[in-house]
Amino acid sequence: MAERKSSISRKTTETEIALTLNVDGGGKYSVDTGIGFLNHMLELFTRHGGFDIELKARGDLHIDGHHTAEDIGIVLGDAFREALGDKRGIRRYGFFLLPMDETLIECAVDFSGRTYLNFDADIPAEKVGDFDTELTEEFFKAFADRAGINLHIIKRYGRNTHHIIEGIFKCVARAIKDAVRIESDQVMSTKGTL
Template sequence: MPESAKTSPRKASLTRRTGETDISATICLDGSGKSSVTTGVGFLDHMLVSFSRHSRIDIELSCRGDLEVDDHHSVEDVAIVLGSAILDALGTREGIRRFGSALVPMDESLARAAVDLGGRSFAVVKADFQRPVVQGMSTEMVEHFFTSIASGLKANVHLAVLDGFNTHHMIEAMFKAFALAMKDAVRIEGGGIPSTKGVL
């Protein structure tokens, strides 16, 4: 990593308050994987801590949401805020690798992730889960989380579970694969904008 990136960590803080959620987040792309996450959705907390650890993106995030309704608004808005904060921290995206991909096994499960931080939002998520809920998080919200983070991040995100039957393992493998893909994509490896257009 260039010396300038070491002395000037890429950081961003963001708050988002609506009638459904109140979220604050601070992230550092050039971190060590430290996190403090409280969303009120136990499994989402676990996944975001895992994402932070394996992407090495430091995350401080708190969310107060209308969980008396269900988990939908909290999961969706956390993803939007996290994606938007990462986008802010990337700045002009000069020098970043831009692309990242990973395969992650977790026992019987295998997940694949690929990302492009090219400024266009698109998500493709392929997974079939056996359980409808894991520790407070609806499994239907897994796809929505990644769709929402792709929107906030202005990135292409492709995720697929290639094998598996344990729902916890399948989702955790997805988050870890996404983390490793992001770790690659945000890495600074040279000067200039990584696009033939000259802008991202």
């Protein structure tokens, strides 16, 4: 099997991001986004997905974290798309149900090549640490768009904002881990391409 790795760089007037991804890693990470809570979320995403990620991001945080979070989602989506290539052999679909204390998160993903995000997770507080919680949805929208995936995130229940967002990142990672698992030598589509 070919290595499923990617290195992506993106520089705009708002952000500068360099990311290296190994889909078949061991959960190792080096993450520096300039936003402490986002670092934590990406570190646990990496660990629970079993990926290796090195990420260095600099953004216009003097304005807010929006451009940084969104552009990291873009770069991470690009990295998965590049690393998976024609997606030959992957399971394609992934699903996970994740408990996080009083919170329960459900996630389903399809590496179909078509983009869609369903984000059905109200988040009670506006901030966790230095992170604007509305950026959770923005991050995953950018990620889904660039990875070319259908991504459905549902909060079944939960009250604690930290637990909800952490549950989302862990659940998405586990669903992706399931979806990108190699299980054949075929492309999982009657079209012959994804």
